[in-house]
Amino acid sequence: MNRYNAKTTEAKWQKIWQDKNTFVADDHADGEKYYILSMFPYPSGRLHMGHVRNYTLSDVIARYKRACGFNVLHPMGWDAFGLPAENAAMEKGVHPGCWTRDNIPAMRDQFKALGLAADWSREFATCDPDYYQHEQALFLSFFENGLVERRQSSVNWDPVDHTVLANEQVIDGKGWRSGAPVERRTLNQWFLKITDFADELLAELDHLDRWPEKVRVMQQNWIGRSEGARVFFNIVDNDRVSAERIEVYTTRPDTLFGASFCALAIDHPIAKEIAAQDNAAATFIEECQQLGTSEEAIETAEKRGFDTGLEVKHPFIEGHTLKVYLANFVLMDYGTGAIFGCPAHDQRDLDFAHKYDLPVTAVVFPDNADENFTVGTKAYTGPGTLRNSDFLDGLSVIEGIRTAIDRLTELNAGERMINYRLRDWGISRQRYWGCPIPIIHCGDCGIVPVPAADLPVVLPEDVEFDTPGNPLERHATWKHVDCPSCGKAAIRETDTFDTFVDSSWYAIRYTAPNADVPIDREAASRWMPADQYIGGVEHAVLHLLYARFFTHALHKCGYVDFKEPFKGLFTQGMVCHETYQDADGKWLSPEELIRDGDAITDRAGRPVKIGRSEKMSKSKKNTVDPASIIDTFGADTARWYMMSDSPPDRDLEWSEDGIEGAWRHTQRIWRITTERLDTLPAVHAAAPDNFGEAALELRRTVHKAIEGVTAGIEAIRFNTAVAQMYELTNALASFKGMEPDDVWAVREGLEVLAQLTGPMMPHVAEELWETLGHITPLSETSWPVADRSLTVEDTVTMAVQINGKVRTTITMPLDASKEDTEATAFADAKIRAAVHGKDIRKVIVVPNRIVNIVV
RNA sequence: GCCCCUGUGGCGGAACUGGUAGACGCGCAGGAUUCAAAAUCCUGUUCCCUUUUGGGAGUGGGAGUUCGAUUCUCCCCGGGGGCACCA
Structure with missing residues (x-):
């Protein structure tokens, strides 16, 4: 049997694409532009499955959009500065520059073996002085x-x-x-x-409607705009510190009457002054410095404080003073680096108050609470009515906040303040x-x-x-x-x-990678913003927010005439694999296992513990090397497997059986095409005037597949496109007709199959296309268009339910009237039997969908 | 601690704006082909009861809205991610 040889075929087509410059983007071509970009890789030297997934995703879109007539830019380059190179230098004694520059060609070869429709002529690495000199200019x-x-x-x-x-x-x-x-x-x-742009970056998020909701929420939280007040607490009997007062930031000025202490960050200027005079304070600060700088570390650590001995005056209550602490949970970088603590209505403050025996006064009462409402171990942060609060009594939280700020302003004891978490x-x-x-x-x-x-x-x-x-x-x-x-x-x-500075503007640089200025305005306007950006969700905040900011800043400095770099964003899931551990708990790679039926042992014959599937990582030894997969099955099969089964935004489970299934499919489409070849009419043969029912049915499947695959690719739900292609393949494989109309329909179907396969498995698709007699390569051929008359059914199968349970189905002409549908439903023997002798309360008919009889 | 996402057969997943749950693939079982194997093809495959027919249950659990809920609302449970010098 004629078996498909991936190795020779893939090399053949890669050479043809390269020689013809098929995927070099034309700066001056007609047709609407489409800029598709995968997050450029760090040149670690070895391709991993995450890369295969990322670049196959953008490649499918690049090839599809190209076939649809767009002028596509799909560039490639290297994020070449960074820590791993320095780690390599220290561990292996290699110079970071040599290490990086050796890795790039090695990795480029592996990427090329994937058969990407990428424009390699625009390639650069961020460690090239040619690139970073412009970055330096932009900084200046x-x-x-x-x-x-x-x-x-x-x-x-x-x-x-x-x-x-x-x-x-x-x-x-x-x-x-x-x-x-x-x-x-x-x-x-x-x-x-970046804080100069906080409001702008926040507001623009609303217009990024082709970004995942999740990423927008993360960025919104990261920017963390909050409205509140700056409140001044005057220091009592002040001879110890130079400041007259402590400024705190709060979002809850309504709870001022519940204040029981003030706290300063350990690196607050006043804290430093105190530490200079007081050894105990200095020691406390030193201890707190052991704590990490992350928010998680600070929030989950035990709340600790140090009584400075300072006291401050309450802005509203004459003669009332509060103690001032240094506290490990107050952040110098957020707000003013100082807080007032209202234990009843903030959990952190409550934990702190319990520890240091400070009063807890409830001032916000939930609507259903009585006069004796108190706060125990859980702070009350919900809505309610203010009590024990003098002039705020009876107001809601929202009214209280406004009224408190007004009063603070009158008294010169504070003012309205908008604060950002963004630093x-x-x-x-x-x-x-x-x-x-x-x-x-x-x-x-x-x-x-x-x-x-x-x-x-x-x-x-x-x-x-x-x-x-x-x-x-x-x-x-x-x-x-x-x-x-x-x-x-x-x-x-x-x-x-x-x-992250390097990666903040590389997308723009691709539009004119050899310009002697940082940004060629004309080229940037032509291609930017990128229509679709694809990468890991791990970049949801930092890289993507920095790149947005950078573009806004470039706009402000007059470099570009747009503000947002990425119109569409897609975040792909990780590639995961089962993990294995031997009896000693040591991680084992899949190659170190011996499989005998269901039993899995290590090479010494000892049992192996199969762990849950996790992101492929070297430390857990659960990686699968793309190079060996490509070597065994070819790039097409690897790409196909990446696109099938899992939706692109979810994690993908790598499995041996799965890749073999993909391999079978590759062979199968080759087989069904070559086996049928001799029976087919000539390429471009005119369609017969009439089709028999079998041929018509096949054509319906073919044209529905065009619609389905197109929709799946447009929506970046390639797994559903793959399912459609399987159905098309099944239909073609089992079709036996040999009449002229049959074989014409088979040719049509096989050609469509090759075309639809093109974006995902470009090499085998080109080969099939050529085998079917086409001179023009598939990469120069336009995307098929479905014939609507074949995809719209003239009859529909409708379910008939009794009390919401399906009892039978009926076949009705499309858009049949409610009356006809109801009559047909009641004419059905099963329905008659089921409703016999029962009281019909209601009949719901939704045309083309369902009949529900309520008895 | 805070914020976000997610939960459907043995497994990955499908199901348009609330309308026949389980498409498609993997796996498994039986069969055909073969000296045999690989490969390929055919049939079946949510669970339970039933010989067929047929019936019942079912989308993490519980409630609600509705003629009808995987889909909408609330509570609970499980899994995952993010939280500022990795890229």
Whole structure:
């Protein structure tokens, strides 16, 4: 039998596409543009299944849109700066640059083997000076426009490795490599003023209607706009600290009469003053600094406080004072770094009050509560009526908030304040493998931007990783430079950009990757915003919010005439696999197992524990290497499996049986085409005048498949498109007719099958198309259009229910009248028997859908 | 702790705006073909009772709205994700 050879066929078509530049985007072509983009990969050196899924998704859309006549841009490049390269440098002694630049061609080959309809002519890596020099220019432009600031911020500091740690490098409060307890340390860092755009970024979310709701909600929470008040508490008998008053931020000024203490963040300026005078306070602060910087760590840690001995005056109650604590759950970065505590109506405050024996006064009473309402161990945060609150008594929470703010304003004791959880974007990284920040520090002139003519500031290659810390700091010559302003000896900034800066504008750069300016305005307007962006949901907030901000900032600086970079967003699920552990709990890879029927053992014959399916990861050894899958089954089969079964936005379970099923399908469509080939009419043969019932039925299936697959691709529900193609394949495989009208319908069906298969399995589809006698490649052929007269049924099968239970079905002409439908239903023998002797209360007829008889 | 998502056969999943639950695939069972195997083809496959016919239950659990709920509302339970220097 004629078996399909994936290896030779895939190589053949990849060469043809490359030689013909089939997928090189034309900047000047006619036709509506369509910009489809997958999140560019980090060049780790090895393709993983997540990449296969991500790029197959965008490839299906790219090929489909192309067939539909769009002028498609589907570019490719590398997010090439970042931590893994430095880790490799330290672990293997390879230079990050060499490591990265070796990885890129290796990975490019693996991507090419997938048969992507990508425009490789626009490829770049963010570590190319050609790319990052423009990034430096954009930064300087932001600097001129007041979007850059330098200020202090706290970081996770590893005291042994002398390095800043990412949150993920902090495990149980210890550095992942050194194991030393992590400290919080304050450094001078560069910030981009994303908070200037907080309202705009929030408002624009409403217009991103082709983004997943989930991502919009996450971004909304991240921005975290809240309305409340700044309240001033004057310090009593103040001779210890320089401040006259403590400013707190609250969203609940209505609960001021329930206040029982004030608390400051441990890095609040007043806290620092106190620590300078009081050893116990200093010790307390030091202890709290052991705690991580994440919100989760702070929220779940035990609430702890330190009584400063300071007292403040209540703004509304004459003569009433509150104690001032330092507290570990107050964040300096949020609001004003100080709070007032109302234990009855905030759980954190309540836990704190119980611990330090502070009064708990309920001031908001739920609507159904009586006069004796008190708060026990659970704070009441719901709506209600204000009590025990002087001039606020009787008001609702919302009225209370407004009235309290008015009074605070009158008394000069506070004012309305809008607060954001969003903080400015700290872009300084104390690392080598990133884009140098183009700034010079001069003893006389202060901060001096590198003049545009001196760009790029190139990362030096001659660095050592044998000692801890940033190699740029101890480079012999690189950081020493003459001040561009006064000419005296000065020092370069040795921090590099957060790699999210690199990925904030790459989508725009693809539109003119060789321009000698950062952004070619005309090209950017032509292609941007990207019509569809695809990537992992793990980027829902940071990357996607930063890229949005960056684009808004570019707009403000006059670089582009749009504000939002991505019109449509799709977040794909992870690729998962079962996990295996041996008797000692050691993880085993699938290759290390021996299967004998249902029994699974390790190589020593010991039983293996099968764990639940988890995201493929090296640490759990549950990865499947795409290269070996492609080698065994071909890229088409791997792609098909990725697209079948699971909806693209959900996690996909990798299974051996599944990939074999996909392989069978690949062989099957090849077989049913080649077996039938001799019986088919010539290519482009005219349709017969009439079709018999069998041929007509086949044609209906074919045209319904066109509709179904098209809808599935449009909706990015490729699994439903796959199901439609299986049905079409089944219909073609079992069709036996040999009359002229039959074989014409078979040719039509096989051609449509090849066309519909094209986006998902492009190589076998091209081969089938060619085998069917076509000279023009499938990649140059337009998408099939369904014949409506074949997809609309003229009769419908309707269910007849009695009391909501289906008793039988009837066949009715399409759009039959209610009366006819009801009459037909009652004429049915089963229905007559079932309703016989019963009282018919009601008959519901929904045309073309259902009849329900209530007895 | 806070926020969000999710739950349908042995498994992955399908079901348009509330209208025949389980499409399609995997697996499994039986059969055909074969010296045998692989491959392929055919039949069956939600569960329970029943010989067929047929009947009953059923979309995590409980309530509600409705002629009718996988779909809408409320409560509960299970699973997953995010929470600011990984990309």
